[in-house]
Structures are given as structure tokens and as C-alpha cells.
Amino acid sequence: MSTAAPTRLSRLLAMVPYFLARPGIRLSVAAADLGVNERQLTKDLEQLFVCGLPGYMPDDLIDIEFSSGCVHVGFTAGMDRPLRLTGAEANVLIIALRMLLDAGAVDSDAVRRAMAKIEAAVGLTLTPVAATTPASDDPVRKSIRDAVAAGRALAIRYYTPSRDEVTDRVVDPIRIQAIDSQSYLEAWCRTSGGVRLFRFDRVYSANALDEPSSPPPEAAAASEPLAGSSTLTGDLPTVRVEIDPDSLWLLEYYAAEAEVELDGEPDGPIVAVLRYGSSQWLERFLRSFGGSVRLVPGEADDVASAVASTAAAARARYR
Template sequence: MAPRPDRLSRLLAMVPYFAARRGIAVEQAARDLGITPKQLTRDLELLFVCGLPGHFPDDLIDLQFEQGFVEVGFTAGMDRPLRLTTTEASTMLVALRALLDMPGAVDRAAARRAIAKIEQAVGSSETAVATGDDGDDTDNPTYATIRDAVRTGRALGIRYYSATRDSVTERTVDPIRLQTMDNNTYLEAWCRKSDGVRLFRFDRVESADVLDEPSAPPADATANPQSAILSDNPDLPSAEIEIDPSVLWILDYFMIEPLEPADNRPDPAAPVRARLVYGSPEWLTRFVLGFGGRVRLVSDAGIASRVGEVAAAARARYR
């Protein structure tokens, strides 16, 4: 049986990789290749029986890896690295340029070096794909600090500007991951001040300091990425709601994020669960009451109880 396409691509790249890194440890090679040492060992065992037509011992790729280090004796002509196709190079260049336009998404100098190497590898005819030069290669030190904290799993102390409140607050956060959306980069983190997961836009972080403690968000906070659309202000709370099919149109008119697919549901008559960011309990109470029971609160028992009290008081006025 032929290896899967993804494995075949990896096998083709392995021989020149190991030929250029003679004596590299299996563990290090596995990390570089993004696979486990066990999978790497299986790949090496397969490469060991591959080679030139004839299939005699002298025709096969010669690999030594029993002692935990990989050494290539005979490459069977596979010692030249694979070259990018024009389509692959163009795709990578466009993606790198898009990342450069997002504040804080990548190390700008590193991205430009990667662009230059790709252009050099495919020839000058592809240079035009990476349009122009926007000047400053210097990476914002605050952005670099945030990325480093995410990479190393350290807590952060930040000063953050909230546009909707026009105020700056100091917070201690536990980084979870980075997100990019609409040409902005966000830090998703557990905010100890708000006691919840929040998204912090990079260009609104005035300063960031890596703390001498690990990032330790609650386990359930890391399961599902938060939506950058709904969290421009990290101080705003959110609630889980249940929406009847007859009023699903509100998904197009309010800042609501479905927690499950609204379309192609197994039971079209079943309600849809979603997350709603709101400004105040009073606004949320009025919002839910306005739909006459077709939108229900699931996560906040206190506000749900308040909705019931206000509805009962309104009915009492008609007696």
C-alpha cells in the first residue's frame, strides 16, 4: 500500500533534511518535522527499504538510527531539497504579506526574511507577488512580549485601553492563544480582574510585562476559542442564550455568536444555543423580554429570575 499523500511528502523531504543534519537526535528531528518520535521511527523504517530500481542492498537508502541519532550513508540521489512550485510560492508570499499587515501577528523582520528566501528560491519572476516595502521592519516590543508569553506559557501584566469606556486599566492575564481577524491581532487570555476569558486587541495594549509565573487559565476556558467580533471591549460580560427557530433572524441583527451550527441541524425545530455579549443586566432583561419567551437565558440564573419578575409585574398591570 502506498503511503498517504501527507506522509509521502514528508518522506520525500526527510532524506535531504537528514543529509544536511548528520547525527541529529531523533527527538529533535521529530520536533522539527512536527511528528512524534514513534512516527518518525516508522518513517525511517520505511525509508530504509526504499531506493533505486534493482532493490539490491547497494541501491537502497542507507540510514542508521538505532542509537537515537540519524545518520545518512547513501541518499539514492535524494540529497537535493524539493523546490516550491510557482503556485506554492505565490500562496506563501501572499499569506506572509497578509500577516505583515496585521499588527503583532508575526515578527516582522522574520517574516521579511522568509519572503526574501522564498523569492530567492523561486527566482526573481515571483518577486512581484510580495508587493512593495512598507518601511519599518522593527517589531513592536510590546507585541513581541505578548507573543513570547504565549509561546512560553507565562502570565502577563498589561495596561489596556478600552475604547468603549475610554479608560486604561491594569490587568494580570493568563495567555491562551492568539487570534487574527479583520486585520487585527488579539490575545485570548483569562483575565483575573474580570474572572473570565477576554480578547485584548494588540494595538490597544499600552504595555506588557512577562511575569515570573506560569500561565494558568482554568481548563474549561481553553476549550473553545472566543470570537473577536464579540469581544472588542474585554470588560463586557456575556451570556448563553437559547433561540427558537422562529426568531433565528436575530443572528443577523445582533452581536450573537452561535455555539452550534444554525443551519443543517439534525432537528430543525430544536432551539439554537448562542453567546450574547451585553452592556448591562437591565439591557439584557429588556432584550429577552422583547421576544416573549422565544429567546431564553441559559447561563445567568440571576438575570433569568429578574426577567421572570419583570414579566410577572407587567402582566399584573393588566388585571
């Protein structure tokens, strides 16, 4: 039974320990083991040769000798050891996973298993965050998520720090947003008569009402996700992008799926469907790849125009 070939990123991550355990192995044998041809393996080794530790001076880069037809590893740059998260790095991951749980648009069991593994791996370093950040499956948060998903109005008790008071409100949910590592309910507040953001950890209680969420049409239409935020309710919007072969690693780090089955390294660009939280994020994302990731013509024309304008302005400064 055949299995799908690993992506290039997965292959590169596995290569250093593979060759370290097989000093002097011939390229032809290694290519067969790794499921690629010798030409592709040589390209992979050339890529590894310019990877390494921050500083990226010659002594910081992975040292692999393969010009003689056999492969020898001189310096691993730490690639022979399992990745170990610092407490700060683990905390960031835990917070991000909890925000995904707040969205209610992911496999909650899978997210909880991932959180448990991270917490077990780093031990007590997560205690401060665990103590100050409410659990994402707490009843109040669940009530908010369920009301957004079902389109129901909510009765909430909310703490307003600027006035140091707790008020009872009835709100009509619009969406859930993630802003600066916090989850917010965006809703029409019937008490205030306007759209407000309610931070999850300041909602003392939330009870769905037996009536639909009905924000004024103009409020829901005018309410756009804030710059730097992600809309977490329901399915994220999608866009089709072209990805050059050297940037295919992004498929493993972002919510993107190739439209064709990848079997080894493609000869040219591939098209993938990318999920994104806001147009501002999408614009920054595309700019960061310097042209190796592009919108398919006809997709998100406003973002394409913004990226083109920014690139043109950058080129003009060099003149």
C-alpha cells in the first residue's frame, strides 16, 4: 500500500537526524529511503546548507558535505535534538489554542489534547497563565459561543473597568473577534444603543434568550473586523493563491490547502485555498512573501491592489 510523500518541510526537518545516524550514506540510497530522486535530494541538501542558528554566520549554519556522492554531517545546529519550548513560547501557544476554543469553529477535543500535551511537556511553567486565564470550556464562554452559533440574543452581566461597575445588559451578538490575545464578543448592546465589544473574561454570566439575535441591519453591515483582529465565528473567508515551490512550507503553518495532491516537489507554482481573518492580515501576509505567494487573478481585488501599490511605492524609494 503506497503512502503520500512527505512535504518538503517535513523532509528537511527529518534529514539532519537521518544523515547523522547514517554517516557516509550514498545519495542514491538516501534518495530511495526518502522517496525522492537524487536531483531533488541535492536541492534539499543545498537548502539545508544555508539554514542554521540566529546570527547565520558560517559557524552557525548546518554543515553537510555531499559533493563526493556520500553524505556526512559536520554540524547539526541543534537539529538532532527534539524541539523544547520555553515557558513563554508554551504560554503563547496555550493562549492561542484557548482563543480557538472560544471561536467554537474547531475540533475542541483535538485542541484540548494539544493543550494537555503542551502543559505536560513544560510542567509547572504554565501555572501563572493557567491561574489567570479562564478555561475555554467554562460555562460562560460556552454560552457565548453557543449563542453566536445559534443566532440567539444574550442576557449578560458585564464588568466595565473604566467605571468599576457591573451592569446587566441584553445584547444581540454579531461575531467573536480575537484582538491582542484576547477574545471579544462583538454585539449590539440594547442598553447603550450601539455596537460594543465585550471581553470574555469580564463577562460574569451569559444566558441565551428565547429570541433571535437582531442587531439593526445598518449596525451589522457597518461593523467590520478591527485591523489586527481575526473573526472567529463560523467559517473564515477563503481566497485562492498561487504558491511558488520554494514557499510551499506555508501549507504546514497556515490554514491553506493545495487544490492538487502533492507528490514530491512540483515543477512550478501550485494553487491553494487560504483561510484568513481580515483583509489587513491577508495584505501583510502576501507582502511578507515578496511575490512568491500571489493572489489568483480575480481574487480579493482590493487586497491585490493594495499589495501592488505598496510594492510600487517600495520600488520607487530605491530609485
